[in-house]
Amino acid sequence: MSVFTERVGLAAQALRDLFPETPLQENDYLSKKTGARIFLKREDLTPVRSYKLRGAFNFMRKVIANGAGTEGFVCASAGNHAQGFAYACRHFSREGVVFMPVTTPQQKIDKTKLFGGEWIKIRLVGDFFEDCYSAATDFAETSHALMVPPFDHSDIIEGQATVAHELVSQLGAELEGATVILPVGGGGLAAGISSFLQEERIDTRFVFAEPAGAPSLERSLSSGKRMKLPQVDNFVDGAAVAEIGREPFKSLKRFSPQDVRLIPENRLCSTMIEMLNVEGVVLEPAGALAIDALKDFSRKEIRGRTIIAVVSGGNFDFERLPDVKERSLRFEGLKKYFIFRFPQRPGALRDFLDLLGPDDDITRFEYLKKSARNFGSVLIGIETKDRRNFSILRKRFDEAGWGYQDITDDETIANLLI
Structure with a gap:
């Protein structure tokens, strides 16, 4: 057992104080549609409806164990990271400040307040995330609160890797030879899962699903170094990252650009509508990336194979539904x-x-x-x-x-x- 897998095991054990393992469900509908055995790892069923709680919890857990974090924590996020951060702050009874853009929908503000309770304060700053992030950084420096990054830290990656730790216990020997489809934004989840399974010497194939309008991993792999995109399409807001994280890329750079599937945003909307209408599963755009990537495989290519699609989140604002339906109709012609x-x-x-x-x-x-x-x-x-x-x-x-x-x-x- 490597040092990394041992630490992931400890993180997974500690997480059980917050929630049980998320389900790994074999999906009959997708299996019949593709001819493969399709399993969904339901990270949309954590207490905050995304995997982000894992990384934030692990980061804080280790900081507090080392006697730090007494001045509280801070993060910049308008989405799943903020909610995972808030939940962890409440769990540890530590004060936290969440910086969000002024343009953040009230629904996201309210959910973050709900998860954090009395331990969370929210500050709305700037119209764009860059302004918000800068304000959070300045606050951390002046208040001595610790900044909790969304993906670019080894302890965050270690926390996200607990998804893979659960997969091993849930699927066992059937993981051998399986294909694991991982959504990619900043890269923390993809780096954690792929590193854990590799160090456990489990023979799996990895496919990375990235928004076509924010292909930071694909461009970086093609260039051999981290590339910052000049602009991104923010529709897949949970994965629309202009630059893959430094720490995640250290792990992911061993892969090929051909391992990345670029998911068209309008096609993704069709998958979201399909999963809602057929399976009754509510997914946010980033949460549907791995499922949508199944459309890039021919039936002959995957017939009879075991495929695990990591469903990263289900925090969907239903005010966006008309736009999602519109995009889906246009994609379907x-x-x-x-x-x-x-x-x-x-x-x-x-x-x-x-x-x-x-x-x-x-x-x-x-x-x-x-x-x-x-x-x-x-x-x-x-x-x-x-x-x-x-x-x-x-x-x-x-x-x-x-x-x-x-x-x-x-x-x-x-x-x-x-």
Whole structure:
């Protein structure tokens, strides 16, 4: 047994004071769909609905055991790390200050307060996370409170590795030859699990699922060194990290860029909707990354294999559901947006409506501007029940002489108008 695995074992034992092992569930629906044996490691079922509690708890546990942390703790987060941090502060009866951007949804503020109780204070600073993080760092220096990082620390990685410790006890010999799909943001979870199973000499294949709009691990592996992305798509907010952590990358740099699957954000939305409708499982975007990565494997490639997908979190704000459904429909090809050159004459709208089929529905109709004296530009959203209906519609539009442009996949125009 290595020093690392021994420490992870101690962390796992200490965690039992907070919650039992999270379930490892064989999922019949995904297994039948893929032809493989699909197991879900349900980190969305911790007390804070994410794995982040593990790392924050382990960090504080070791600091307190060494006689430090008497001045309290501080973190900067608007998401799962804040909630795990708050829960740990309450457990240890230590004061903690959470810095969040002013733009943080009230739901996340309220949940963090709930988990931390009287031991937590929340400070809203700045419009962007960078401002918030800077304020937290300044506070830590002046107050002597200890900063608890979200992923870039060996004790955080050690805490997240307790997921792998549980996998060994839950699946045993069946882990040999299995594929483990790990979501990646800052890299703490991926580094911890992959390192533990490797040091336990368990023959597993690792696949890393990363948002296509925030491929910090993939870019770093391709370059051979940590790369900071100039910009990221923040939709997968639990994993939208511009730069992989320094400590996690020390472990993950042994892997190949081909081990990373870049998950399209709109496709991810379809997976979230599918899991909600079919399985009744509520997932946040980052929590669905590993499940969505199954779509990148052919049935022939994984038939009969054992695959473990780590479900990292279920803190989903249902106010985001309309956007998730919209993105899902667009990915599935069931909803499109067009700009039409609409004639300014009586009966024009009726002529247009007559071209629609019984399964086609207009979900948006908005005049943008009057392009000329006799024509106007109109934004029209159309939703249908079968993606093949759009081929029929285009043919009808062309035959009727309508001028139009499909802007569904034009990111620049769509972001401005839709």
